[in-house]
Amino acid sequence: MTLRPRRLARYAALLFPAVAAALFLIRAVLVAQDVRPARAVQEQGPTARPFSITAHRYRFEPARIEVVQGDVVKIELRTEDIAHSFTVDDYRIAKRASPGQPVTFEFRADRPGTFPFYCNLQTEDGCSKMRGELVVKPRK
């Protein structure tokens, strides 16, 4: 009869690691299943982010666009008065729109950071005041 508690203790000593290992495995499987759909979504390609920007003396509207790193940014630029451009030096973008001739272009926001955009046309002095910013948040 005195053996019993000892045996129990030995079983318990074996059982606890076994249960802990089983729980760990079950959790690992659940985590793996959780991760799979997220990967599938990423494999479908980057998120397309459309923006419509209006330029006029001497502003951009909106003057700030915010995306996440990896997004494909699609911008339609139109102007309400004279020709203006949307220029982002760091992304080597310089697109020009004229009245009645909007321009649409895409780029992948692969670099995180805050990048100024401006109008690089010199038809009117006021264009040098046209400023905005492209904010690319780092992907977590």
Ligand SMILES: [Cu+2]
């Ligand atoms: Cu301009």
